[in-house]
Amino acid sequence: LVSIDGYRIGAREHLGAYSRMLGVAMKTAGSPGELARALDDWSRRSLVLVDTAGVGQQDLRLREQAALIRSAGGAIRTLLVLPANAALATLDDIVRAHAPLAPAACIVTKIDEAASLGPVISATMRAKLPIAHLCDGQRVPEDLHPAAARKVWLVRKAVKLRARSGRVADDAYLSEHSGAVP
Numbered sequence: 001l002v003s004i005d006g007y008r009i010g011a012r013e014h015l016g017a018y019s020r021m022l023g024v025a026m027k028t029a030g031s032p033g034e035l036a037r038a039l040d041d042w043s044r045r046s047l048v049l050v051d052t053a054g055v056g057q058q059d060l061r062l063r064e065q066a067a068l069i070r071s072a073g074g075a076i077r078t079l080l081v082l083p084a085n086a087a088l089a090t091l092d093d094i095v096r097a098h099a100p101l102a103p104a105a106c107i108v109t110k111i112d113e114a115a116s117l118g119p120v121i122s123a124t125m126r127a128k129l130p131i132a133h134l135c136d137g138q139r140v141p142e143d144l145h146p147a148a149a150r151k152v153w154l155v156r157k158a159v160k161l162r163a164r165s166g167r168v169a170d171d172a173y174l175s176e177h178s179g180a181v182p
Contacts, residue, residue: 001026002038004068005053007061015051018140032071039075050076057090057097066101079132080106082123084114091123105132108147112136116165117158 001019003026005011012028019026027042029035035050042048050069055061069076080103082091106129108120124131134150136157137143147154 002035002042002048002050003028004030004035004065005051006030007053007055011053022141029068032068035068035072039072054081057094062097066098069101078103080129082106082108082120083110084108084117084120085110086119088119088122091119092126095123095127095129103129105130107131107133107135107144109135111157112143114161116161117154118162121158 001015001024003012003015005015006028016026025042027038029038029050039048052065052069053061055065069078078098078101080095080098080101082094086094106124108124108131111117111134114120123129131147131154133144134147134154135144
């Protein structure tokens with residue numbers, strides 16, 4: 001793990017706790033040179049994760065982090081984290097703000113907190129952004145799953161949430177009275 005989160009108080013300590021739990025090493029990097037050294041030191045490892053500060057899409061520090069990541073010159077494959085409990089406009093804004101990093105895929109989090117999965121699925125489809133992983137709880141790594149292995153689960157979860165929200169009843173009514181379901 002490499003942390004470039006120098007903004008939040010205790011962020012590196014928090015990631016350090018995860019690294020100890022997982023039994024993996026951790027480095028910190030606050031400049032392009034430090035990031036280059038960390039990536040170079042671990043270039044033979046099969047996976048190096050670079051953790052960024054969870055700043056909002058409107059936060060000016062996002063540009064600073066993006067510049068730091070871009071300084072690695074393509075050595076970093078970016079995965080965008082999208083919260084499933086956010087509104088579609090917010091998700092579209094997040095995708096737009098991170099577009100300069102050219103994310104290869106996304107990780108959908110907070111599925112357990114979402115009232116609907118429609119917005120996050122729509123946002124990923126609009127952005128043509130593959131879903132790499134799904135997270136449906138607070139326990140890491142137990143609640144983090146490869147999306148390819150959970151496609152059917154995701155569709156069932158989306159349908160279940162839609163039914164819970166009362167939309168299925170609305171669709172049945174519209175179908176009966178207009179001959180078409182939206």
